[in-house]
Amino acid sequence: xxxxxxxxxxxxxACYDVCPSEAIYESKPHFKINxxxxxxxxxxxxxxxxxxxxxxxEAILDASxxxxxxxxxxxxxxxxxxxEAMREIQSR
Amino acid sequence: xxxxxxxxxxxxxxxxxxSSGSCGSSNDQMGHLPQEIKDKVKNxxxxxxxxxxxxxxxxVAVAPACNIQCHYxxxxxxxxxxxxxxxVSELLTPExxxxxxxxxxxxxxxxxxxxxxGPGDPLANxxxxxxxxxxxxxxxPDIKLCVSTNGLALPDAVEELSKHNIDHVxxxxxxxxxxIGAKIYPWIYWNNKRIHGVKGAKILIQQQQxxxxxxxxKGILVKVNSVMIPGxxxxxxxxxxxxxxxxxxxxxxxxxxxxxxxxGTFYGVMGQRxxxxxxxxxxxxxxxxxxxxxxxxxxxxxxxxxxxxxDRGEEFTMDKIAAMDIDxxxxxxxxxxxxxxxxxxxxxxxxxxxxxxxxxxxAAAKPDTRPVLMAVATSGGGLINQHFGHATEFLVYEVxxxxxxxxxxxxxxxxxxxxxxxxxxxxxxxxxxxxxxxCEAVLCSKIGYEPWSLLEDAGIQPNxxxxxxxxxEAILAVYxxxxxxxxxxxxxxxxxxxxxx
Ligand code: SF4
Ligand code: SF4
Numbered sequence: 001x002x003x004x005x006x007x008x009x010x011x012x013x014a015c016y017d018v019c020p021s022e023a024i025y026e027s028k029p030h031f032k033i034n035x036x037x038x039x040x041x042x043x044x045x046x047x048x049x050x051x052x053x054x055x056x057x058e059a060i061l062d063a064s065x066x067x068x069x070x071x072x073x074x075x076x077x078x079x080x081x082x083x084e085a086m087r088e089i090q091s092r
Numbered sequence: 093x094x095x096x097x098x099x100x101x102x103x104x105x106x107x108x109x110x111s112s113g114s115c116g117s118s119n120d121q122m123g124h125l126p127q128e129i130k131d132k133v134k135n136x137x138x139x140x141x142x143x144x145x146x147x148x149x150x151x152v153a154v155a156p157a158c159n160i161q162c163h164y165x166x167x168x169x170x171x172x173x174x175x176x177x178x179x180v181s182e183l184l185t186p187e188x189x190x191x192x193x194x195x196x197x198x199x200x201x202x203x204x205x206x207x208x209x210g211p212g213d214p215l216a217n218x219x220x221x222x223x224x225x226x227x228x229x230x231x232x233p234d235i236k237l238c239v240s241t242n243g244l245a246l247p248d249a250v251e252e253l254s255k256h257n258i259d260h261v262x263x264x265x266x267x268x269x270x271x272i273g274a275k276i277y278p279w280i281y282w283n284n285k286r287i288h289g290v291k292g293a294k295i296l297i298q299q300q301q302x303x304x305x306x307x308x309x310k311g312i313l314v315k316v317n318s319v320m321i322p323g324x325x326x327x328x329x330x331x332x333x334x335x336x337x338x339x340x341x342x343x344x345x346x347x348x349x350x351x352x353x354x355x356g357t358f359y360g361v362m363g364q365r366x367x368x369x370x371x372x373x374x375x376x377x378x379x380x381x382x383x384x385x386x387x388x389x390x391x392x393x394x395x396x397x398x399x400x401x402x403d404r405g406e407e408f409t410m411d412k413i414a415a416m417d418i419d420x421x422x423x424x425x426x427x428x429x430x431x432x433x434x435x436x437x438x439x440x441x442x443x444x445x446x447x448x449x450x451x452x453x454x455a456a457a458k459p460d461t462r463p464v465l466m467a468v469a470t471s472g473g474g475l476i477n478q479h480f481g482h483a484t485e486f487l488v489y490e491v492x493x494x495x496x497x498x499x500x501x502x503x504x505x506x507x508x509x510x511x512x513x514x515x516x517x518x519x520x521x522x523x524x525x526x527x528x529x530x531c532e533a534v535l536c537s538k539i540g541y542e543p544w545s546l547l548e549d550a551g552i553q554p555n556x557x558x559x560x561x562x563x564x565e566a567i568l569a570v571y572x573x574x575x576x577x578x579x580x581x582x583x584x585x586x587x588x589x590x591x592x593x
Contacts, residue, residue: 010168012212014157045284053281055167074161076278077361085353085361
């Protein structure tokens, strides 16, 4: 079982520093998790550390591919509000 | 009429504009500080309004990770505690950062300060931050080091900071109240957990205050930055100012929230506005009663290079640096001579001010004219030496019979990015004019015909007659002209309106 990092990652290094298993590595275009090394932090911490510090919603997925941090849960911006703002900016 | 630039001894006769006796003038900001602290900050461009015209600073972006989320920050960009939102800095390894610092210091000898401010939180990246400092202390001992932090990891870093001879730390403290904190910080990462809301804010506040106390106990200078968020912490910042001063912070810097929907921050998207220049100034004045305020902070980006307000980062990208051949020992000798020259110039200016102050007219004999705001276009050196049309920011000063005091810098671009603060397609020119709201004159080296008449229409007198003159003397001269012409008798409508609002 392992977590994974996807495109929305902004390469901030935060997860790399806190992983107890040294499972995270720098890569282009974004950081990645070595699935063989990732323990989901079991035995070390209650919560996966990478997903507890990552500031970007939907950047880290669980083993089933679902986002660990859903849209709106980290920034507090309701997703529909964000979508509306984006539409507004694009229409300028 | 003899007008003096406000000196250290005329705290008693403050004019109506000045709510408190300790409202520092630009030069007097450090007036109350013990001599050893004054000496420490004398050539620090971020701390001394005077020094920032002469000395340069640079930031290196070695600290990408962060341990909290702020509502004015979008982590796709740099941290906006210390940087402008919407900006991505060039991330460097500690080794690259050291190379870059030495290259800049050799090429810009006025560079005295190296700061680490992001793009995340420097102390959430202790290894990257401290190895940069360690190498620089060894290889470039003539450069001062400073670091900015949100404070969460500060108590654990104090011991290490004191070892590396880092004598300036900036803590961003936006509140001392966890309820308010929850409206600014949605979560923190603490003891291996993400902690949301009031609980997280409370821990952050405790760590900030503890860190502040520990630094002061170690004799390390602490500056406090606060972001003014109208309706969230604006009134509260007066209390913050009082508390951080009582704990020994030597300077408090209130910065405006910069918030636009396109930055993608919580505040930007949710429509939280930033303060108007005059609201910021009022709060800074109110806080000044408790504390020396810093008014010239530029909120520069995490990889800024140069004098405050300028950014020469483009000249020092890693590939350009790799091509440079730097002999740092030789550069250090040249730097020492140049620094000495600047310090002598600053000492001379100070002595002149002291002479003027001691010769100044007693309060009763001073004309009782009203204070006036004037803006200046400058590219450094304490002179009026910039073309109106080239100015990306203006320095705003208040002049009254008590002298000249620096109030703030106003960025031009900040007011013309569209949205609801200005018309859809506002030109840079009307942006400049908007930035000068409340001012009655603008001093620059040159100005074109079109802006001249538009400024006049807006009630702002353009003035190109003092090109290359020292800022404060020129402002006093213009004030005196206004007095003689009777323009100080009545407050113009556009200024009176602002005062009412
Ligand atoms: S879940 Fe834990 S072990 Fe796996 S990558 Fe994240 S921090 Fe490392
Ligand atoms: S913490 Fe998130 S955004 Fe930062 S590097 Fe890791 S996955 Fe990417």
